[in-house]
Amino acid sequence: MVTGGASGIGVETARALAGIGAEVTLAVRNPEAGARVAADIAATTRSKAVRVARLDLTDRASIAALVATWDGPLHILINNAGIMACPEQHTPEGWEMQFATNHLGHFALAIGLHDALAAAGNARIVAVSSAAHMLSPVIFDDIHFAFRRYDPWLAYGQSKTANVLFAVGASARWRSEGITANALNPGAIATNLQRHVGGKLVTPPERQKTREQGAATSVLLATSPLLEGIGGRYFSDCNEAEPVLRRQADDGGVAPYALDPNNAERLWEVSLRSLA
Secondary structure, eight states, X not given: OEETTTSHHHHHHHHHHHHXXXXXXXXXXXXXXXXXXXXXXXXXXXXXXXXXXXXXXXXHHHHHHHHHHOOSOOOEEEEOOOOOSOOSOBOTTOOBHHHIIIIIHHHHHHHHTHHHHHHHSSOEEXXXXXXXXXXXXXXXXXXXXXXXXXXXXXXXXXXXXXHHHHHHHXXXXXXXXXXXXXXXXXXXXXXXXXXXXXXXXXXOGGGEEOHHHHHHHHHHHHHOGGGTTOOSOEEETTEEOOBOSSOOTTOOSBOHHHHOHHHHHHHHHHHHHHHO
């Protein structure tokens, strides 16, 4: 299952998996757009097993409906969908929209699909994060900007840190059931993710990637035998990233707070309470 599989690097992630024989479900907010993409993937890969399911990550009923219709084991869950630097918005529950979409929705989906993942015996979860996680740790005392002045980039960075911490937490809890999770930075790719910031990348051209290149690390984490049993880590450019003590000029590495097991435990409990 690839969330956000109808646009951006999600399309190429799904295409690569279908191309090696996987049965792929595109979990998308717009099923009509998803059907067009599924048809294109099927045509280019000759796969007869590309399906579409409706998923709105900010709608708990939508998540529950998808979980209820899933039948059988799930070997790979790629939490790819996301929004970036949007104007201040909150869900009916009062959750800040980027945190709700990028983290809480995927958290609820993974919790709901836990039994299907466990049934696979060697399932993998791939969490698409970003170098923007270095813009902010998770601010546990004010996650939803009830007191802080809203900043779209700090909110985005916080949600991307949460993606990494989810991978750390999920691996710690579920590894004994054969479920591992890793996070990644796909790099700078021109997609509709930039729609709230003028539609353009600010990253220098020499550091930009194609959509296929951006999908490569997701596919690696989902399929490589070198990562069998390995979880709770953060990757970039198809390699594990090294922790850094300061934000780097090239946005390389990973912030230690994003891999901290205590932060992961705290986020897990906060997320469970949010969904209660």
